Amino acid sequence: MSEHTPTGARPEEEPPGSTPARLDQGHVQGTGGIPDRFENPGLPPHVLRNADRDEKAAKRAEVQVAGLFLLSILGTLLFIVAYFIVDTEDTVWVPFTNEMSLANLLLGLGLAFSLLGIGLGAVHWAKTLMPDTEVVEMRHPMRSEQADRDEFVETMVEKGAKGSQLNRRPLLKATFGGAMGLFALPLLVQLVGSLGPLPKNDLSVTYWNGRKQPDGSYKPKKWRLHKDPEDVPIRPSEITIGSVYHIQPEGLLEMEHEMQNEMAKASVLLMRLDPNDFQDTEQGRKARSWGHEGIVAYSKVCTHVGCPVGLYEQTTHHLLCPCHQSTFDVTNDCEVVFGPAGHPLPQLKITVDNEGYLIADQPFQEPVGPSFWERGE
Ligand code: FES
Numbered sequence: 001m002s003e004h005t006p007t008g009a010r011p012e013e014e015p016p017g018s019t020p021a022r023l024d025q026g027h028v029q030g031t032g033g034i035p036d037r038f039e040n041p042g043l044p045p046h047v048l049r050n051a052d053r054d055e056k057a058a059k060r061a062e063v064q065v066a067g068l069f070l071l072s073i074l075g076t077l078l079f080i081v082a083y084f085i086v087d088t089e090d091t092v093w094v095p096f097t098n099e100m101s102l103a104n105l106l107l108g109l110g111l112a113f114s115l116l117g118i119g120l121g122a123v124h125w126a127k128t129l130m131p132d133t134e135v136v137e138m139r140h141p142m143r144s145e146q147a148d149r150d151e152f153v154e155t156m157v158e159k160g161a162k163g164s165q166l167n168r169r170p171l172l173k174a175t176f177g178g179a180m181g182l183f184a185l186p187l188l189v190q191l192v193g194s195l196g197p198l199p200k201n202d203l204s205v206t207y208w209n210g211r212k213q214p215d216g217s218y219k220p221k222k223w224r225l226h227k228d229p230e231d232v233p234i235r236p237s238e239i240t241i242g243s244v245y246h247i248q249p250e251g252l253l254e255m256e257h258e259m260q261n262e263m264a265k266a267s268v269l270l271m272r273l274d275p276n277d278f279q280d281t282e283q284g285r286k287a288r289s290w291g292h293e294g295i296v297a298y299s300k301v302c303t304h305v306g307c308p309v310g311l312y313e314q315t316t317h318h319l320l321c322p323c324h325q326s327t328f329d330v331t332n333d334c335e336v337v338f339g340p341a342g343h344p345l346p347q348l349k350i351t352v353d354n355e356g357y358l359i360a361d362q363p364f365q366e367p368v369g370p371s372f373w374e375r376g377e
Helices: 055-085 102-128 146-163 170-183 185-193 199-203 259-266 282-289
Strands: 091-093 099-101 225-227 244-249 268-272 295-299 311-313 318-320 327-329 335-338 350-352 358-360
Touching (some): 055 102, 091 102, 102 170, 102 185, 170 185, 225 358, 244 259, 295 350
Antiparallel strands (some): 091 099, 268 295
């Protein structure tokens, strides 16, 4: 501890030419008007808290802190339950606003209670049970001996652990551990749950596979090709060479649920080429034979990362993806001729029904959309 000089000592005379030092109470004059010592203001007397004096009060505080950690645990569980169980279509009326998603409301409340419980519990714990005595560090010398520093680190870790009273208060230990352990779960749930289904299951089956049965299987059905957005069937005679149509399977645009999901996978581009324009390659011959009088249908979902392929160059018979310029050659079974796409666009085999409308002869024979590790190619 530094030495202190009685306050208010004012010299009789100031040295000629020097700037008078401010000698307010507590300052002692130094050179150049800068005080060189300060009176130790001292610490206010330490006030014991209820929990320091009374074990019952400490117990009450412990229960309150545990309650807050329990609130956090319940909030976390609410979040997880809401994420997995509540239907995202369900809505609830909330005052001062319109209807809102029940799932969003519960997710928000769950996360709020989860964080609030931990925060309030930690603050209440620190204010009521953890030591609050003032700690004084000697000012001089500023740097302690190395041995003291090492000892400080060592003892503070132990003292800190002891001061938290975790060993003495198993209820706090359990609830705090539970709250902190579960706190990370919403993030993990969000991270893993939001990845969606494995692409193998999702991209291999589209609406073209037929009628979906209650058990999730598909009853084969040769859907008519419907113009999008008119949602009417199309005859070969309507399609001139060079024209392009956006197609959806019959019935898809009338779906009440999952229409957007199904549409994203089942969208097809329909074009007519002069049959002589197909290349005389294995792919070119296959493309022509899977079409009808030069009319061919290809998945509209880019095999790079899934953007809709939407530009058709009539002169080159190339389909272009606007996202990263992948280019597919329609005369050669939509082989990739430029860009980052890893696979040709899947072809939909088509024919006509007995009323002369174009129909899918079979569903896609390979997964649509981006390449992925389970595809095996
Ligand atoms: S998504 Fe089509 S090129 Fe990238």
